[in-house]
Amino acid sequence: MNPGDLRKDIDHLIASGKPRAATRSFIELWNQDRTVAGAEFITSRYELLREQLSLVPFRLAILRNCTLEPVIPLIRAGAFVNGIDLTVHLGGYNTYVDEMREQNSAIYRFVPHAAILAVEVSEVAPELWWGYSDLTPAQRRDVIARTVKIFADCVSAFRKNCSASLIIHTARQPLTASQGILDAQRADGQVAAVEEINRELRQLAAMYKGVYLLDYDALVSRYGRLQWRDEYKWSTVRLPVAAAHLKHLADEYLRYLIPLAGKMAKVLVLDLDNTLWGGVVGEDGFDGILIGTQYPAAPYHELQRVLLDFYRRGILLAICSKNNSEEAIEVLEKHPGLLLRPQHFAAMRINWNEKVQSLREIAAELNVGIDALAFLDDSSVEREQVREMLPEVTVIELPPNPADFAQTVRECPVFERLYLSAEDLQRANYYSSQRHRVELEQSLSSMEEFYYALEQEIRVSRVESATIARVAQLTQKTNQFNLTTQRYTEQEIAEMAAGPDLELYSLGARDRFGDLGLIGVAVTRPAQEICEIEVFLLSCRAIGRTIETAFLSYLVRRARELGISRVQGWFRPTTKNEPAQGFYSKHGFHCLTQTESGSLWALDLDRAEIACPKWIHMIIPEERS
């Protein structure tokens, strides 16, 4: 359908009460018509649907000293098609300093999940951009210091008043330095001054948890400094971006919002023929397929490079391909030009089954939700089928020319990460050792034998500064074994850990095949009589091996030591946390109340004990010292 017909189709689907079908058409429209007008259409129609769809709510504040109203529909439309129900609060024009300083200002009352400090630095220090050649070296130093201090004060005030994530634009370089080519010959040139400001901003962001830098200058230069701005729009309405590039600014914001809202893809599932390499191995043969750095194989090589970069970023790779398995494996194992080898793939389905079935199997094998998969395939027929049958999967729309594959995949926002934990870097190793665990389980006759044979060791520690990032990440990403599905930012975790009311625990685990890393989090609120478990979660890779019982046994033991008589906790059901559903009843808790949002369970300590499973060795580092 063309964009005009898609609009009619969407209105028709909304009128006939089919919100999910309308959402699919939104995605198709957005793929075809990513424009200011298309965004206005999508956001206006979306307003009619948002109540009926289960999307992740996200609140974004934008602080600015320029006009950004026209960007907002583009951000919201992009968020909606990525499963995020985005509400935007736009701060006043050029009032960001006061809004960040004042404790009770509108942005803090809005209670955002994230804020973007979208400041044109050229307006904060106009001397550097418009009067550079007038400045003495001392004045130059002063302007840089003054500019950096404004940002430092704003960020510090923001952190005092708010625990939301903060994203800071860097400064844009001038189109042409005021001294021309002379500028590059001097250590104290204009370009060097802007670089110095940006370096300071980078250091500033690194000082705080949850403060991130958006390399605005790199964004501008990617699309071309000459085209990025429309000086008429700037001088009349203070709009800093030309019409054609508004969507690129919105896309850049989405790269941050998607990981912050927890909508990232964890697994990239890819096709082989004409995707990972050129040609069809079943027809062209081992020597006939296109692999290597020369034309016409080069585009596939570049795509492999992107996939390898993702692998190093902790994103799992998997294969879903219709081929003869031996032929495909032979290429993966032996072809000299290939960058990716069998050990890079956490799961493989190389057979003649329907891809929808293979994708379901891959999600089950890797213990992730189907919505954690992204699907990469050169065949539009396969893509359409997956979109139709598995709407939760992120289907990457590939352009017709293979030369554009690599950049398309690289720009996919669902693979963006704002930080990497040690676990992210270890993840692929974990999945390759997972095969051995499955073999062990299959070779033994009872689960108990398997648990003993695993030689599991767990380590319960108080959350400390080194583990805050990973703990926050687990609260944001864990969907299945998660009793309350409370999401927290790093900053919130840091504040909770420092405060007097809560105890925060992290759980590390290892077994005979290797380290699983930090895989569990619990937050408890011990009071006089009652200790409430506010957070209890386990990463999907640690489910099904009784680690949760061991972790709970520690929390109960700790409560007993504090003289508490009852441990209680909520189970709040979501569409995904079924694996955690029977957790409290299985461990002898009784149900106190049942409400719409969940059930409250309690264990009275004078009557019950929870033992750590005999096959798990539990270490409490704080007790040892």
Add this chain to the structure above:
Amino acid sequence: VFERLRQIAADVFQLSPEQVTPLSSPKNIQTWNSVRFLSLILAVEEEFGLMFEPQDLERITTLGEFAALIETKLAGIV
């Protein structure tokens, strides 16, 4: 040109395309305010690959006039 403008204006002012005519103006479109008019200009610039000068836009009072301006601009490019 007007047909393309009609679709854009319908999107921006949140109307159905039939409600948009060459005589549409701030007087008869309730949702026509300064922010939406800016969005309309930007959407047109994006769609037609144009860049308007401020003085071009001062004279616009109806969508019919806007379509005529777009045609003049497009002719200037060719």
